[in-house]
Amino acid sequence: MNRIEKHVEEVLKQTQSPENEREEIREExxxxxxxxxxxxISEGFxxxxxxxxxxAAFGNPRLIGRELQESMYPFQRGLLYLIxxxxxxxxxxxxxxxxxxxxxxxxVWLIIQLLSxxxxxxxxxxxxxxxxxxxxxxxLLMVNIIWNGINLMMMPSLTQLQAIFFSLYLLIxxxxxxxxxxxxxxxxxxxxxxxxxxxxxKFSYIMNLLYGIIIIVLCLFFLWxxxxxxxxxxxxFITLIPILIWLIFYKYQMTFIARxxxxxxxTGLLVSTLAIALSFVILRFSFGG
Amino acid sequence: xxxxxxxxSFIFGMILLFLILLGIGCLAGGSEGYxxxxxxxxxxxxDQEIAFxxxxxxxxxxxxxxxxxxxxxxxxEAAEGKSLLNPTFSPDGEKIAYVEQWEEGNExxxxxxxxxxxxxxxIKEMTDEKGLVTxxxxxxxxxxxxxxxxxxxxxxxxxxxxxxxxxxxxxxELDTEEIEQITAKAAYDMSDLDLTPNGEALMYRSYDGRDQxxxxxxxxxxxxxxxxxxxFDVDVPIIAAPALSPDGxxxxxxxxxxxxxxxxxxxxxxxxxxETKQAEQITSFGEHVTKPVFFNNQNKLVVxxxxxxxxxxxxxxxxxxxxxxxxRERIQIEVP
Numbered sequence: 001m002n003r004i005e006k007h008v009e010e011v012l013k014q015t016q017s018p019e020n021e022r023e024e025i026r027e028e029x030x031x032x033x034x035x036x037x038x039x040x041i042s043e044g045f046x047x048x049x050x051x052x053x054x055x056a057a058f059g060n061p062r063l064i065g066r067e068l069q070e071s072m073y074p075f076q077r078g079l080l081y082l083i084x085x086x087x088x089x090x091x092x093x094x095x096x097x098x099x100x101x102x103x104x105x106x107x108v109w110l111i112i113q114l115l116s117x118x119x120x121x122x123x124x125x126x127x128x129x130x131x132x133x134x135x136x137x138x139x140l141l142m143v144n145i146i147w148n149g150i151n152l153m154m155m156p157s158l159t160q161l162q163a164i165f166f167s168l169y170l171l172i173x174x175x176x177x178x179x180x181x182x183x184x185x186x187x188x189x190x191x192x193x194x195x196x197x198x199x200x201x202k203f204s205y206i207m208n209l210l211y212g213i214i215i216i217v218l219c220l221f222f223l224w225x226x227x228x229x230x231x232x233x234x235x236x237f238i239t240l241i242p243i244l245i246w247l248i249f250y251k252y253q254m255t256f257i258a259r260x261x262x263x264x265x266x267t268g269l270l271v272s273t274l275a276i277a278l279s280f281v282i283l284r285f286s287f288g289g
Numbered sequence: 290x291x292x293x294x295x296x297x298s299f300i301f302g303m304i305l306l307f308l309i310l311l312g313i314g315c316l317a318g319g320s321e322g323y324x325x326x327x328x329x330x331x332x333x334x335x336d337q338e339i340a341f342x343x344x345x346x347x348x349x350x351x352x353x354x355x356x357x358x359x360x361x362x363x364x365x366e367a368a369e370g371k372s373l374l375n376p377t378f379s380p381d382g383e384k385i386a387y388v389e390q391w392e393e394g395n396e397x398x399x400x401x402x403x404x405x406x407x408x409x410x411x412i413k414e415m416t417d418e419k420g421l422v423t424x425x426x427x428x429x430x431x432x433x434x435x436x437x438x439x440x441x442x443x444x445x446x447x448x449x450x451x452x453x454x455x456x457x458x459x460x461x462e463l464d465t466e467e468i469e470q471i472t473a474k475a476a477y478d479m480s481d482l483d484l485t486p487n488g489e490a491l492m493y494r495s496y497d498g499r500d501q502x503x504x505x506x507x508x509x510x511x512x513x514x515x516x517x518x519x520x521f522d523v524d525v526p527i528i529a530a531p532a533l534s535p536d537g538x539x540x541x542x543x544x545x546x547x548x549x550x551x552x553x554x555x556x557x558x559x560x561x562x563x564e565t566k567q568a569e570q571i572t573s574f575g576e577h578v579t580k581p582v583f584f585n586n587q588n589k590l591v592v593x594x595x596x597x598x599x600x601x602x603x604x605x606x607x608x609x610x611x612x613x614x615x616x617r618e619r620i621q622i623e624v625p
Contacts, residue, residue, distance in 0.1 A: 013292070088303075095310050105314035110307065118303050125295050160551065 003051040004033045007061050014065025016073055016131020025068070033058065069127070073187050077131075079180045080124035086173050087117030087144060090151070094166065101162075116147045134188035135251045138181050142212075142247055145177040146240075149216060153224040182209055189258030197261070204261035204268075208253055211272040215242050218276060222283070238282050242275035249275075323347055326605040326622075328593055329375050329530075329580045332356065333382045336584045339591060339607065340364070340376040340385055343624050349373045351387055351405070356591070356609065358621040365405045365412060375424040380431040383407055386415075388422050398453070402436050402461065415461050416468070421453050424480065429488040433462050435471065437479050437493075458482065458491060471507070483533040492533050492540070500528040502540065515540070517561045519568030522547045522554070529556060534583045538563055539612075541581035541590055546570060558592050560612060571614035588612040591620070 001009070008029045012022055033054050040050035058064070069077060091113035099105045119140055123130040130136060152170050155163045185205050222239040249271045257264040290298075327342025327349065338353045343361065349372045352361040364385055367373045371391040378385055384407060390400040400422040402415040415434060416422055425436035440455030456479035458471040471491070478496035485492065491505045504513040516526055522545040531542040539560050546557035558572035558581050571590075572578045577598030582591045590610050597604035607620040 088306075092306070092310065095314070099314045099317045103317075105317075107311055107314065110310060114303055114307055118300070121299060122296065125299060126292065 003055055004030065004037065007055050007058065008033070010061035011065040011068065013128045014062055015069040016076070016127045018132045018134070021072075022132075073131075076180070076183060076187065077124055077127050079176065079183075080120055080127070080137075083141070083144065083173065083176050083180060084117050084119075084121030084124060086169075086176070087120060087148070088114060089117075090148075090166075090169060090173065091117060094151075097162070102158075112147065113151075116144050120144055134184055135254060137184050138250065138254070139247060141177050141181050141184070142243075145174050145181075146216060146220070146243060148174050148177070149220045150223070153220060153227070178209060178213065182206060185209070185254050185257070188254055200261040201258060204257045204264050207265055208250070208257060208268040211268050212246055212250065215246050215272055215275060219243050219279070222279075235283075238279060241279045241282065242272075245275040245278070246272060323602060325603070326593075326607065327374060328595070328603070328605055330582055330591055330593060330607055331377050331385075332582050332584055332591060333378050334380055334585055335382060336586050338378075338382075339620060339622075340378060341607065341622075342373055342376065344372075351376045351385060352622075352624060353385075354620070354622045356620060358619075359623065361622050361624045363625070364407065365403075365410075377425060377427060379404075379427050380429060386425045386427065386434055388424060390421075396451075398442055402434065404434075404463075415463075415466065423453060423456075424482060426482045426484055428460075428484055429486060432464070433460050435460050435482055435484065435491060437482055440475055452478075454478065458493070472505070481531050483531070485533065486535060486537045492531070494528055494531050499525050501526075502528050502531055502542075515561075515563065515566060517542070517544075517559065517568040518566050519544070519559060519561070520570070521545055530580045532581050532583060535585045539583075541571070541583060542568075543579045543581065543592075544568070546573075553598070556598075558590070558610070558614075560590075560614075569614070571612065572610060572617070573614070574608075574617075 008026055011029065012026060015022070015025070017025060036054045036057070037047075037050045040053050041047060045053065091110055094113070095105065095110045098109075123137060123140055130140075148170050152167060152174075155167045155170075158166065182205055186202060189201070219239050219242055223236055226236045226239060253264060253268055253271075256267065323344050324346055325344060327344065330339050330341045332339055333353070337356060339356050340351060340353050342349050343352050344350075348367060348369070350366040351364045351373050353364055354361040364376075365373065365387070367389065371389050374388050374390065376385050376387045384404050386402065386404050388400050389403050390398055392398050398421055399418065401418060401420065402422045402425050404413045404415060405411070406413070416436070416438070421439040421442060423437045423439060425434045427434055436459055437456055438459055439453030440457070442451055442453045444451045454477055455475040457474055457476070458479070460469045460471055461467070474495075476495050476497070479493055481492075481494045483492040484490070485504070489507055491507060493503055493505070495501045495503050502515045502517070504515065505511070517528065517540075521527070527544050529543040531540050533540055539562060541558060541560045543556045544559050545554040547555050549555050555575060556577050556579060557570050557574065558578045559568040560571045560581075561568040572592060574594050577595040578592050579595065580593040584590065589612060592608050592610055594606050594608055595603050596606070607622070608617050609620060610617045
C-alpha cells in the first residue's frame, strides 16, 4: 500500500459507508489523487516527492473523513454519541439516587444500564466498522430503547417529583433512539431523486417504526402488569416475543420499504398484528385463560 | 489516538466508573434493612400500654410503651435472620404472644407461635419449626391460644405472587401445649383472628373471591357472615384488619374511603355496629389507616397510619382516636 492509498484508507475509517459505497469512494479518491500525483511527476518531481505533495495538498484525512461522513449521514454519528452519553449519565444519576434517596442500590441494574450505553458509544467510536451494518445499528438502538422502556416501568414506585423528572429524561432518550433508527433505516437505502417517492418512503419508514413503537409499548405494558402480580419470572419474557418477531422481520422490511413503500405499509401492519396475536395466544395457553 | 486505544480507554473508563459507583454504594451502606415501627399493635388489658414491633436495620423486636407516649421497653428481640410480628397481650397482661418468622431455602417462609413471660422474660415455643403460623389470639380465660397456620406458601397461578394459603385455625393449651385443629377449610386466605368476649365464637377475615367477615361458633361450628353497610369507595367489600370491640358489639376495620389523585386507594378506619351492620367512618387521615385495636375499658381505639403506603418502604405511626372519630393524637414513642 503506497502513501496515497494509506491516506485514503484513513479517510474511509471515519465513514460508515457499506462495502459497495466504500469501494466507490475509494476508487474516486484514488483516481483523483493519482491524477494529481501524475501531474507532479510530469512537472519533474520524483514519485515519492509527488506522493508527499499530493498528501499535503489533500489535508488531514480524519477531518476530511468526518466531513464526508457528515455529508452522507448527517448527525448520525453525533446522535449515537449523544444517546450513549445520555444513557450512561442516566445510569450514574439514577444509581446515585438509588444509593442516597431510595437506599437500595442495584449493581446488576447499573451493569445493564452502563452496558446498554457503552454499546452505543462503542458503535459511535467504531462507526467505520459497525456503521456498515445498518440493521445491526438498528438492533443495538432498539435494545437500548426497550431497556429504557423497562426503566420507565420502574418510575411509578418513585415519589411524584422524581417520577416526573426521570420519566421525562427517559422519554427524551427513547425519542432520540427512535429518531436515530428512523434516519438510519432511511439512509440504509439509496435515496431516490423522485420527490414524491422520497416522501412515500419516509412515510412508510415512519409508519413501520410506529408499528414497532406500538408493539414495544404493548409488550412492555403486559410485562409490567405481569411483573406487578408475580414479579419477574420466565413467563414474563413471553410478553417480549412480538418485539423479537418484529425486530427480525424489520431486517427484511428495511429493504422492502425502499423498494415497495406502499405495499410495505400493509405487510408491516400484518406481521405486527400477527406477532401480538401469537404472543397473546401463548400467554392464554400458559396461564390457562 | 488510534482507534484501538480509543476503544481500550473507553472500556477502561466505563469499568472505572462502575467500580467507583459500586464503591460509593457500599460506603453509603444502602441495604441496611428497614428501620421503623411495625404494622400491628395491641393494647394491654389495663389500657396503659401498647405492644408493637420495632425494626432496627431489619432486626425486629417487640417493645411495649405507655399508650400516652414515652419510652419504649424491650420485651423480646429476634435472633438473626428472624422477624417478629403480631404481638398480643394475654388477658392478665403478663404474657405477650407473638409470631417468629424466618425463611429457609428458596425464600420459603416458616413461622412459629411464641410466648414471652413478661415477669421473668422467659420465652416458650408453642408450635414446632415446620409450620407457617401467621397470628394468634388469646381465649378470654387466658388458658389457650387460637392461631392461624398456613398449609402452603405458593402461587396458584403464574401471574400471582407466592403467598401463604390453605389456612386453618388451631388451638393450643398453654399448660399442656396440646394442639387441636379447629377448622378444616384449607382457606385461600385468613387473617385477623379474634374471640368474642364470652369465648364461644371466633371472628376472622377470610378471602374467597372477596373479603368476608366470619363469626364461627366454637360449639357447633356454625358460621355467620357479616357484610358491613357503609359509604365505601369500591363496590366489592374490603374488610381489612377487622378487630372486635371488648363488649363484642362493634367491629372496627379499614376500608377504601376514596381514591387519591394518582389512583391509590385511601384506606380509612370504620366502626360497624354488629346489630345494624351500619359502618361509620371514624378516621380522616387521608393516609393509609390500618390495624385498629379497641381499648378495653375506654371508648377509644389505636390505629396504625402508614404514610409510606404504595411507596417502597412503609412509614408507620400509631394514633389514639376516640370511637366517634372526633379526637386523635399520635403516640410519641422513644425507642432506645
